[in-house]
Amino acid sequence: MDTIIPVVLCGGSGTRLWPRSRKACPKPFLPLVGDTTLFEATVLRCPAEAGFGAPIVVTGAAHLDHVESQLPDPARSTVIVEPEGKNTAAAIALAALRLPEDAVMLVCPSDHHIGDVAAFQAAAREAAALARQGWLVSFGIAATAPETGFGYLKRGDAISGSGGFAVAQFVEKPDLQRAIGFLADGGYAWNGGIFAFRAGTFLDELAAHRPALAEAVRASVAAGSEDGTRFHPDAATFALIEGESVDYAVMENTSRAAMVPATMAWSDIGNWQALHDALDQDEAGNAVRGPAELVDCTHVLVDSDGPHVSVIGARDLIVVVDEGNVLVCTRDGAQKVGKLSGAVNQ
Numbered sequence: 442m443d444t445i446i447p448v449v450l451c452g453g454s455g456t457r458l459w460p461r462s463r464k465a466c467p468k469p470f471l472p473l474v475g476d477t478t479l480f481e482a483t484v485l486r487c488p489a490e491a492g493f494g495a496p497i498v499v500t501g502a503a504h505l506d507h508v509e510s511q512l513p514d515p516a517r518s519t520v521i522v523e524p525e526g527k528n529t530a531a532a533i534a535l536a537a538l539r540l541p542e543d544a545v546m547l548v549c550p551s552d553h554h555i556g557d558v559a560a561f562q563a564a565a566r567e568a569a570a571l572a573r574q575g576w577l578v579s580f581g582i583a584a585t586a587p588e589t590g591f592g593y594l595k596r597g598d599a600i601s602g603s604g605g606f607a608v609a610q611f612v613e614k615p616d617l618q619r620a621i622g623f624l625a626d627g628g629y630a631w632n633g634g635i636f637a638f639r640a641g642t643f644l645d646e647l648a649a650h651r652p653a654l655a656e657a658v659r660a661s662v663a664a665g666s667e668d669g670t671r672f673h674p675d676a677a678t679f680a681l682i683e684g685e686s687v688d689y690a691v692m693e694n695t696s697r698a699a700m701v702p703a704t705m706a707w708s709d710i711g712n713w714q715a716l717h718d719a720l721d722q723d724e725a726g727n728a729v730r731g732p733a734e735l736v737d738c739t740h741v742l743v744d745s746d747g748p749h750v751s752v753i754g755a756r757d758l759i760v761v762v763d764e765g766n767v768l769v770c771t772r773d774g775a776q777k778v779g780k781l782s783g784a785v786n787q
Contacts, residue, residue, distance in 0.1 A: 444494035445569045445637070446544050447487040448536040451480060451500035451508055451551040452526055457712040457776065459784035460766035461744065469552040470507040473710055474719050480551045481511050484518075487547065491562050497539065498551075499523060499532040505671075515670065524661075524676035528684035529634075530691060534647055534658040535674060542641030545569045548687075550634050554719050556706025564703040568637035571605045571699050577638040577646065577692060579608065581630030581700035582707045587620035590711060590776070592632040592688065594700050608698040611688060630700065633707055636687065643691065650694040657682045713759045713768075714775040717742040731762070740772065 455468025462468040469480040477485065487493035499521045500508050512518050521535050533548055540546065547565050555561045568578040581594045597609030611632065615623065623629035648655040657678060664675035692698055708719045720728040720742070727735050731745035736753045743750045745762040752760060759775060761768040766783060778784055 443492070444489075444545075445487070445492055445547050445565060446494045446540060447484065447496040448533065448546045448548045449480070449483055449496055449498045449551050450529060450532050450548065451498055451504055452523075452532070453552065455552065456779035456784040458710070458716070459778055459781060459787065460761060460763040460768055463787045464503075466507065467504070468710065470504070470511060473716055474554045478511055479554060479710065480508070481513065482555075483549055483551050483553070484513055486555060486558050486561055487549075487565075492566065493547070494544075495519065497521060497536045499536055501526060519670055519672065521672045521674070524674060524679045526684065527679065527682045529687040530647065530651065530654060530685050530689075531658050531679075531682050533636075533687055534644065534655065535662060537640035537643050538659060538662040539672060540640040542639065542644075544640045545572045546636075546638060546640055546643070548634075548636040550709075552710060553633065553635075554706075554708045554710050556708075556719070557704070560703065560705035564701050564705065565637065567604050567701045571600065571603055571701065572637045572639055572642070575639070575642055576600070576605070576697050576699040577642060577695050578605065578636060578699045578701060579692065580633055580635040580703040581606075582633040582635075583702065583704040584624055584629060584631050587617060587624045588631065589614055589617055589620050591709075593620075593623055593629045594632050596628045596630065596700065600699060605699050605701045608692075608700050611693045611698075630702065631707075632688070633703075633709065634688075635703075636692070642697070646691050646695045646697070651685065651690045654682055654685065654690065712775040712778060713742060713744075713761065713770070714772045716744075717759065717772070 455462035458468050470478050472478050495517045497519045501523050571578045593612040594608050595610035597607035599606050661674035661678040666673050708715050710716050722728045726740040729743045732749040733743040734751045739756045741755050742759045748762050757772045759770050
């Protein structure tokens with residue numbers, strides 16, 4: 442099978458983008474950068490004419506309406522409805538078990554922004570070529586700052602005949618001094634959670650390193666049911682799974698971990714500061730969405746759904762107005778938005 446099958450993981454609540462992102466309509470389903478939602482953009486980056494097959498979306502019942510209403514071609518797509526969230530290893534295994542063993546899966550989060558689509562597609566083709574050789578491939582996203590909110594990949598030996606490398610080490614989120622050292626070293630990349638591997642290879646590695654998880658997912662698929670383009674795993678069997686991320690369950694344990702370098706204007710849009718960085722800005726670094734007037738401001742983001750916002754003499758400030766809720770924070774404070782009571786409860 443030469444086509445690459447996009448597997449889009451669609452969950453989470455995006456609480457650090459409150460008040461715009463809420464439980465009823467979380468981050469993936471919002472048009473935060475441009476006119477399309479992050480979920481729509483994820484699917485549209487993988488068209489048939491660029492070598493991609495019909496997408497598989499793994500989501501929960503709470504997001505099902507959003508997914509099906511925003512899929513560019515619902516009849517061509519498959520939606521796997523998780524009975525409950527069990528983290529990424531189980532979600533990916535569900536998709537793998539619905540594919541031929543030789544199918545190459547490209548696993549993508551549904552809520553990332555990628556500014557350079559051509560670079561993304563080129564990296565996907567490179568990763569798919571390695572996946573067909575039996576590698577489990579991560580996108581090594583070019584680090585542009587000493588970020589402490591991402592895991593890192595340490596580049597190992599070059600893989601002959603490709604542009605990829607073995608992964609020498611998976612590194613947990615570092616403190617600032619280590620992150621500065623990684624950036625200066627040049628041999629480290631961000632781990633953005635985008636992967637490519639053959640379905641059979643992934644399932645073999647999952648069974649080798651997390652046999653109970655692998656068996657429970659397999660049983661839930663065997664006892665599952667189809668409903669048009671939807672597939673429902675068996676809820677009782679799925680409930681037995683102990684959830685774990687694909688990084689912990691498989692990628693950090695396999696001896697076949699590889700990476701392809703990817704410089705593609707990537708952002709996880711993980712908070713308001715990250716969104717500000719991804720938006721078009723004026724010469725003073727300000728970005729405005731909605732009615733606003735900024736005077737003598739530097740690095741200010743204003744995002745309003747209606748009320749006119751006026752800001753004078755501010756620096757490194759974020760102002761968000763959404764359905765009567767107002768958020769004001771510094772860029773440094775953006776990481777803590779998810780702790781607000783509104784973000785937790787709304």
